[in-house]
Amino acid sequence: MVNVVWLLLIVGGLVVSAMHHSMLAVTQAIVTGSEKAVEIAFGFVGIMALWLGLAKIAEESGLMQGLARVMSPLIGRLFPGIPKDHPAMGNMLMNMSANILGMGGAATPFGLKAMEELQKLNQVKDRASANMITFLAINTASINLIPATVIALRVAAGSRNPTEIVGPTIIATCVSSIVAITADRIFRRIYRDRHPNG
Amino acid sequence: MTSTVIDTISVWAIPFLIGFIPLFGWLRGVKVYETFVEGADEGFKMAIRMIPFLVGILVALNIFQASGAFDAVIHFLSRPLGHIGVPSEVVPLILVRPLSGGAALGVTTGLLQHYGPDSFVGRVASTLQGSTDTTFYVITLYFGSIAVRRTRYALPVALIGDLAGFIAAILVCHYLF
Numbered sequence: 001m002v003n004v005v006w007l008l009l010i011v012g013g014l015v016v017s018a019m020h021h022s023m024l025a026v027t028q029a030i031v032t033g034s035e036k037a038v039e040i041a042f043g044f045v046g047i048m049a050l051w052l053g054l055a056k057i058a059e060e061s062g063l064m065q066g067l068a069r070v071m072s073p074l075i076g077r078l079f080p081g082i083p084k085d086h087p088a089m090g091n092m093l094m095n096m097s098a099n100i101l102g103m104g105g106a107a108t109p110f111g112l113k114a115m116e117e118l119q120k121l122n123q124v125k126d127r128a129s130a131n132m133i134t135f136l137a138i139n140t141a142s143i144n145l146i147p148a149t150v151i152a153l154r155v156a157a158g159s160r161n162p163t164e165i166v167g168p169t170i171i172a173t174c175v176s177s178i179v180a181i182t183a184d185r186i187f188r189r190i191y192r193d194r195h196p197n198g
Numbered sequence: 199m200t201s202t203v204i205d206t207i208s209v210w211a212i213p214f215l216i217g218f219i220p221l222f223g224w225l226r227g228v229k230v231y232e233t234f235v236e237g238a239d240e241g242f243k244m245a246i247r248m249i250p251f252l253v254g255i256l257v258a259l260n261i262f263q264a265s266g267a268f269d270a271v272i273h274f275l276s277r278p279l280g281h282i283g284v285p286s287e288v289v290p291l292i293l294v295r296p297l298s299g300g301a302a303l304g305v306t307t308g309l310l311q312h313y314g315p316d317s318f319v320g321r322v323a324s325t326l327q328g329s330t331d332t333t334f335y336v337i338t339l340y341f342g343s344i345a346v347r348r349t350r351y352a353l354p355v356a357l358i359g360d361l362a363g364f365i366a367a368i369l370v371c372h373y374l375f
Binding site for chain 1: 212223257267325331332341345352358
């Protein structure tokens, strides 16, 4: 499905561009797109190094495992089959906390680390495990209590009440998380029926 | 009241963690600096690992935008969506939000400046921007980084969540403002 969306963006774009005679602009956009990608990735290096360094300390000191154990009654049900003090649990929790608190830069390294750990538990290595998908469903719905970037944008645009959207944002983000988790549960069941070993 | 509590937490979260984690490690006998450096070493590799996925998404998205295909889709969808209460001005934001964080931020900034942050469009745009993440990018990056090729039902589940978030955002704004 990811493949289809990607292909659709490219081929659809090129077809329209042929009709609009905008090939030159498209060529330019291709070049700037790939340059921008490297720019963004390099911009991440420092903050990733910082959080992965701290994560290593948290792991070696047992903090990550402790956090996982404390929180596991709460989220353990969402991720059946992951041992209580497995580092996957701790990293997922750190990722979720970073999202909730709006620490955007910290969420990605913990998220990628969590995927690495989940992959260790995954039986078919090139196929997503059910727990990975649950994690991503929660992650992309991104429970976010402090839309800091949006508030800053509103301040910059001269809003009289820049934080008035915090309430609506929290409601919307909760709805999207609940629906995503519910959909995940349903799909999980359908796929398990179809793939007895999945 | 709640917003000041939340503000305080958000201001303190990062400094607290940067102080607390090493202190806790040191008390537990971890060689904190060496361990930090060892972990941080992975940061570069991880950032480099993101590049192929970012290139894939940004190039595809740029082609779609620069060609005019994106405008065509917006034009096509604005009217039917308008009938069910979606302001046509925020349709581009809904479409771009799951694909690219940077592009969505650009669209939101544009809407806030053009219509004003305290207009209905401004409020809906702000709520939409804050309430979901860049689904497509997160999925390709997270699965790509561990070489998982078959993503199974991940994208539909995440997009269903996004759609619910968008609907909720628009309904809540209609109700409150």
